[in-house]
Amino acid sequence: MLRQAAKRTRTKRAPPIEPALGWTYLSREALSRAKAQMDEESMGVRDEIGFLTIHQRYADRFFPGTSVLHTRARYAIFVPWLFEDLAGMVGPAAQRALRERERLLAGRLSDAGEAQVIGGRVFPKPSSQPPSTVYWNALAAWAILRPRPDGRTISRGQAHGLLKTVGSPIDDDGQPLLSFEPPFVRLPDRPSNWQSGDITLRLKKAEAGFLRERLAQLRGNGGRELSLLARLVRTEAAAPAEMWANETYAIAGADQGPLVRAQQAASLAGIGRAIYDALLERIVEIDDKRDISTRHREHLGVILAEQGPIAAGLDIAALEADIGSLPAKLLAVVTATRDWIAAGSGNPVALSDVYTAAEARKGPRARLAPTPNGRARRLEWSSDEHGLAGPLHYRWQQVSTLLDDLADPE
Template sequence: MSRDAIGRAEAQLDGHSEGVRDEIGFLLIHQRYADRFFPGTSVLHTRLRYVLFVPWMYEALQRETKVRSVQRSVERAEVRLAGRLLDAGEDGVIGARRFPEKSNQPPSLIYWTALGAWGLLGPTRDGEHLPTRSRIHATLSSATRTTLDDDGVPLNPSYLPFDKLMPDAPDDFVGDGELTFVLLLDEKKYLRKRLSDVRSVHHPGEPSLLAKLALLNAVPDVEHCWDSEILKYAGRDRDALLRAGQAAALAVIGRGVYAALVEEIRECNDSIQTSRLHRDKLPLILAEHAEEASKLNLLGLQMDGIDLSEPFSAVLTETQDWIHRKNGPVRDLLDCYRRAECRRKGQRARLSQSLKGRELRRVWENEKHPGAKPLHYRWHNVHRLLNDLNGAE
C-alpha cells in the first residue's frame, strides 16, 4: 500500500478524521456542508503558508540531481521543515508531536486536495485530471535517472504542474535557519486571488463562501460559521448555512444520546456499575440545543445533497420526535441508534446485542469518551487560514 492509502485507512479506522467521532453517521452532514462552504479545506489544516511550502519543497527537490529515493527525500524535507518552524516558535506545526520522527499525515498529504481546489496544482499534461502525490514522486524519480548535459542540466527535466504565477520561494526557504508562517506581501496577494476564485460547489457560476470571506480585510471573529456576521456574506448559500447550524444542533444532541445509551445498557443490561456522566449531561445539551435542532427540515438536508438513506434518516427523524415529546426516556431511541451503529460499524458497534458488543461496552470508559459538541464544519481551521491573509491589501 502507498503511504497515502495507509494514512487514509488509519484516519477511517480512527473514526474521527474530521474532528468528530462518528458512531452513527453525523460525519456525513459535517463533510457535505464543510465541502460546500469551504472547498478544499480539511480539519487538519493549520496555517495557510503550507500551500506554498509544499510546491516549493517539490521544486527544490526537482533541482537536486542526486536523489536515491524521492519518497524518503520528501519525508526528510518535511521533518526538516517542521524543525525549522518549531525553532521559530511557530504554532500549528504539522508533525510537532512526532518530531524528529516523520509525521503519519505530513503537509504534502494534508494540503494536496487544497492545492488542486485552490488552483495551485494544475492538471497533468494530458489535461484530464489532477496528479496525485505518487505520480509526482514517480515523475521526479524518473527525472533523477535522466541523462545530463555537459553542464549537469537534465536533458529532459521533470514536469511539475504547479501554478506558474505562484510566488518564488524566498531565499531562506532552502536551508536550516528558522522559518515562519508569516506570509510576505506578494504571497498574501497571490493566495487571496487564488482563494477568491474558488467557485461554489452548488452554484458553480458564483464564488464560494470561502472565496467571499477571503476578500475581507478581517474575517469576523465569531464562534460558528452560521453566525449572523457570516450569514450576510452567504448569498444563495444562506438557507443551507442556516440548515447547517440546525443540523449541528441536532447532531450534538444525537451524540449525547449515543453516549447516554451506552451508559444505560452497560449498567442496566450488562449489570456493570456505570456512572451517569453522559446521562446527566444530556438534559443540559437539550436545554441549549433543542430549539434549533427542532427547526431542521430534513427535506432541506436532502435538497442540500445530503443522503438520508436508512437507517440514518430514522435516527434524525426519531431524535426530532423525541425532542418534541420532551422528557421521554433516552431508551426510547435505542433501537434506531443500534441499527444505525451496527450498519455503520458492524462488529465494532458498542450498542450491538452480540457478545462482541457486550465486550466493547465492558472496556468502554465513559469518563474518556469525549463530551458531545456541535458539528463545526472546519470553521475554526478556516478562520485561522483566512486570518493569515490579513494585510493583503
C-alpha cells in the same frame, strides 16, 4: 492496491518508507474514505451513528479543499516549493528526500517558536501525516496543483515526474525536446531564509495575495455558486467570531439557507451523539449490571436545553437538497431525533431501536447491540474518559485560522 493505499493514509503510526502512501494514485472514493477517517480521528470521536456524513458534506460545500488536519495557510505554498526544490528526482529517492525536507522544516519552524507545526510534536522523527499529505487535496482544489488531462488529481509521484520532465534537454534552437506544463502554477518568490535560518508560518504579502486570488474563485454547490469560503476571503477581513455570526450570513449569498440548515443539523448531531452516549450508559447499568456514572445522561439534558430549539426546526428534505441523500439508517436517525426533540420527551429510550440499527453498520464493533460482541465492546468503553458530545463544527477552526493568516501577512 487502492484499498491498501487508503488504509495506510489513515494509519497513525507509519513505517519510515511508505511507497503506497503518496506514490500510488488514489481513487476519489478512496480519498473520500481516508478524508472521512481523518475527520473522525481528529475530532476525537468514533462516528457510531454516521453524523460525520453531514459534517463532511456541508464542510466540503462551504469550504472546498479544507481538512481538519490543516494548520496554517503558508503550508499551501511551502509544499509546492519543496517539490520544486527536488526537481530532477523521482521514485524512492524523491520520496526519501521530500520526507527529510519536511522533517527538517518541522524542526526549523519549531525552533522559531511556532505552535501549529505539522510534525512538531514528534520531531526529530518524521511525521506520519506530513504537509504534502495533509495539503495535497487543498493544492488541487485551490488550483495551485494542475490536474491531469482527464481532470483528476495527480499523485505526488507524478508531480515529481513532471518536474523532472520540465527540465528535459533542449534542441539546437534552445527549445525543449518535449513540452509539458509543470505540476504547479507560478508560485510567489521564495524568501531569502527559505533554505536556512529562521522561518515562520506567517505569510508574506505576496504569498497572501497569491492565495487570496486562488481562494476567491472557489466554487461550491457543484460549481454553480461561489463558495462561502470564497466570499469570506473576498472580504479581506479576519474571520468572524463564529461560523453563524451576522457577518457570515451577510455575505453568504445563495448559501444563506444552507447555512441555517447546517447550524440546525450541527445541533441535532450534537444531541444525537449525546443520546447515543446516554443510551450506552443506561445499557451498561441496566443490562450489563455494572456501576457507571450518569455523566452522559446528565449532559444530554444540558445539550438538549442548549441546542434543542435550534435542531427542532431542521427541514430534512431541504438538508438533502443541500448535500445529497443521506444513507437510509442515518436518515431514520435524523428524522426520529428531530421528532423526539420536538415532542419534548427527554427520555432517549424511545430511540434505542433506531440508534441500534444505525450503529449496526459497525458490525462486531457496535456497542449498543444486545450481543456478546456488544457486551465485550462496552467493557472497553469508559464513561468518564469519553468526551462529552457537542455540535458539528464543519472545520470552522481551520477556516478561521486560514482567514486570519490571509488578513495579517507581514
